[in-house]
Amino acid sequence: MSSNITFGTFFSTLDFPPQDLISLLQFFFSMLIMTGFILGNFANGFIALVNCIDWIKKHKMSCADRILTALAVSRIGLLWIIVLNWYATMFNLPFYSSEVRTTVIIAWIINHHFCLWLATSLSILYFLKIANFSCLLFLHLKWRAERVVTMILWGNLFILVCHLTVASIDEKMQMNDYEGNATWKTNLRDIVRLSNMTVLTLANFIPLTMSLTAFLLLIFSLWKHLKNMQLSGKGTQDPSTEVHIRAMQTVISFFLLFVIYFLAQTIPIWRPKTLQNNSFLTLCEVLGIMHPSTHSLILIWGNKKLRQAFLSFLWQLRCWLKEKE
Numbered sequence: 001m002s003s004n005i006t007f008g009t010f011f012s013t014l015d016f017p018p019q020d021l022i023s024l025l026q027f028f029f030s031m032l033i034m035t036g037f038i039l040g041n042f043a044n045g046f047i048a049l050v051n052c053i054d055w056i057k058k059h060k061m062s063c064a065d066r067i068l069t070a071l072a073v074s075r076i077g078l079l080w081i082i083v084l085n086w087y088a089t090m091f092n093l094p095f096y097s098s099e100v101r102t103t104v105i106i107a108w109i110i111n112h113h114f115c116l117w118l119a120t121s122l123s124i125l126y127f128l129k130i131a132n133f134s135c136l137l138f139l140h141l142k143w144r145a146e147r148v149v150t151m152i153l154w155g156n157l158f159i160l161v162c163h164l165t166v167a168s169i170d171e172k173m174q175m176n177d178y179e180g181n182a183t184w185k186t187n188l189r190d191i192v193r194l195s196n197m198t199v200l201t202l203a204n205f206i207p208l209t210m211s212l213t214a215f216l217l218l219i220f221s222l223w224k225h226l227k228n229m230q231l232s233g234k235g236t237q238d239p240s241t242e243v244h245i246r247a248m249q250t251v252i253s254f255f256l257l258f259v260i261y262f263l264a265q266t267i268p269i270w271r272p273k274t275l276q277n278n279s280f281l282t283l284c285e286v287l288g289i290m291h292p293s294t295h296s297l298i299l300i301w302g303n304k305k306l307r308q309a310f311l312s313f314l315w316q317l318r319c320w321l322k323e324k325e
């Protein structure tokens with residue numbers, strides 16, 4: 001999602017065939033956006049609420065729960081920003097000036113970065129806590145898992161500052177009409193825009209690569225564990241195997257959704273001119289919007305504490321509905 005090319009032109013730059021198909025596609029995509037918005041706010045709000053209540057009761061919160069809570073809050077912010085931009089662009093609201101749009105873009109960049117890097121940090125934390133290797137480097141990282149996650153998040157702040165700087169310059173150059181040679185101004189704007197697109201792509205690609213590495217190493221760790229269990233004659237059904245599998249389910253769900261999200265962001269940025277008006281690009285945007293809500297639902301089901309709290313909530317809701325009847 002580029003601050004100039006994709007985010008600000010969510011629906012407004014796409015040309016569809018016949019008018020009836022335009023209305024049908026807009027209605028379908030609008031329903032998907034609102035569905036993702038409602039589910040995402042519920043799922044992420046539920047995660048944050050359960051973890052905060054647990055923190056109040058126990059007066060402590062694990063590193064994984066802290067990451068989950070921060071991830072849920074950042075995703076709620078991201079969903080509201082996306083829907084605000086979509087609604088304002090769709091209906092051409094008068095308050096959505098260039099200055100307001102720039103503020104929304106900056107807020108989107110901040111929430112977007114934290115969503116990706118917090119989820120990536122969670123995947124790496126699961127890998128370090130659960131995987132089992134005899135390598136000294138891995139053991140060193142495993143003993144300092146929380147410190148590793150902290151360093152990763154500090155690295156995200158550096159990339160975030162770089163992206164905000166380039167995006168702000170890009171927005172100012174698009175808003176202001178600088179005096180001087182027209183060719184020089186065009187070349188400078190193209191360079192700044194290219195830099196913005198490159199930084200955004202790298203900001204997505206780096207956590208994607210880290211998540212892929214954690215996933216592959218987790219698979220290798222599980223394979224080694226199963227092989228050792230078979231050689232020792234203990235079978236394959238043990239608590240360590242179950243923990244490996246649950247962690248893999250969480251990591252692979254994030255990785256697969258992240259791949260879809262990455263493609264949904266990257267294809268519109270680097271699309272050739274021949275795909276300028278392809279309605280497939282709108283579908284890419286919708287898939288990108290569904291990512292922060294779908295993954296949060298998977299996190300609820302994959303976390304024992306959150307799953308039990310969710311099932312308890314459903315049971316209480318069912319009892320309340322029966323009483324109303």
